Amino acid sequence: MKAHLTVFALSAILFASIGMAPAFGQIQSSIVVTTDKSSYSEGDTILVTGEVKDLYGVPVSVIVTSSNGSIVAIAQVAVGADKKFSTEITAGGTMRTEGTYTVTVQYGNENRTAATSFEFGGSTTTPTNPPKVTDKTVSIEGSTDLIGYEITGGKLLSIMPDVDANSLIVSISATSDGSLTLTIPRSIMDATMNGEDDDFFVLIDGEEVDFDETTTSTNRVLTIAFPVGAEEIEIIGTFVVPEFGTIAAMILAVAIISIIAVSAKSRLSIIPRY
Numbered sequence: 001m002k003a004h005l006t007v008f009a010l011s012a013i014l015f016a017s018i019g020m021a022p023a024f025g026q027i028q029s030s031i032v033v034t035t036d037k038s039s040y041s042e043g044d045t046i047l048v049t050g051e052v053k054d055l056y057g058v059p060v061s062v063i064v065t066s067s068n069g070s071i072v073a074i075a076q077v078a079v080g081a082d083k084k085f086s087t088e089i090t091a092g093g094t095m096r097t098e099g100t101y102t103v104t105v106q107y108g109n110e111n112r113t114a115a116t117s118f119e120f121g122g123s124t125t126t127p128t129n130p131p132k133v134t135d136k137t138v139s140i141e142g143s144t145d146l147i148g149y150e151i152t153g154g155k156l157l158s159i160m161p162d163v164d165a166n167s168l169i170v171s172i173s174a175t176s177d178g179s180l181t182l183t184i185p186r187s188i189m190d191a192t193m194n195g196e197d198d199d200f201f202v203l204i205d206g207e208e209v210d211f212d213e214t215t216t217s218t219n220r221v222l223t224i225a226f227p228v229g230a231e232e233i234e235i236i237g238t239f240v241v242p243e244f245g246t247i248a249a250m251i252l253a254v255a256i257i258s259i260i261a262v263s264a265k266s267r268l269s270i271i272p273r274y
Helices: 002-025 247-268
Strands: 031-035 043-052 060-065 072-076 084-090 099-107 110-121 134-140 147-163 166-186 203-205 211-217 219-227 231-238
Touching: 031 099, 031 110, 043 060, 043 099, 043 110, 060 084, 072 084, 072 166, 072 219, 203 219, 219 231
Parallel strands: none
Antiparallel strands: 031 043, 043 084, 060 072, 060 099, 099 110, 134 147, 147 166, 166 219, 166 231, 203 231, 211 219
16 A cells, blocks of 8 residues: 555656646747738738847847748847837738748847748739939949949949859948849840840849849849848849940951951062062
8 A cells, every 4th residue: 555655646746747847947939020920912011020038239130031042121120128029021022922931030149039931922013113213323344324323231332244244243331231222224234035124133142132123214223132241242134244236346347357458468568579
């Protein structure tokens, strides 16, 4: 009988310990993030909310990426005294393709992160807003036309054409998350296929990213979001200056023919006559 009582007592202690374990051994996340819905359509408002465990006096970084890892939205959000934060993002724009998108929140350092995801049904419309006129411009080697630009969160250092790669190399100094809007004349750079507009490829420090674009008959306007610390944006198309046009090619051809003719005449003039 004593043995049975001992077993019963030990079992009771064991079950009590298991029941108490979560209260003492549970590790709480230092930050959490959620969205108000699990899926969105173009034009919907995505409400991102979250809460941090401790206050560090700095904002949280909210980064939205597509399924291929491209950044489609970035925001710096203040944390309230109640340790909560929230921000709204419009579905669409740089979110173009259908699929799963990830919302990653970073707070303080890389060890304090959290993530959630949502489904997006894809973009069905083409942007119709007129391109934004910019006051700042930069010249490009090989062209008299200028590229207009606006930048937030950093400084534009230079734009250089890479003729071999049919690309523009944009050097920036990103002191915070921001965006760069470029108004690129088609005479400087374009992307076409069979006479129709084709998509550019945009890389930030070697990683492909999504971007927003509007077009006119003379310009292509790109808006590119970049993270803090970004240094180089490469825009790849099918044509970039300097490139010989039709007239330049004709002049070159005439010059070559003239040189050949003069050389031939010079050789004839030194042949002795008998």
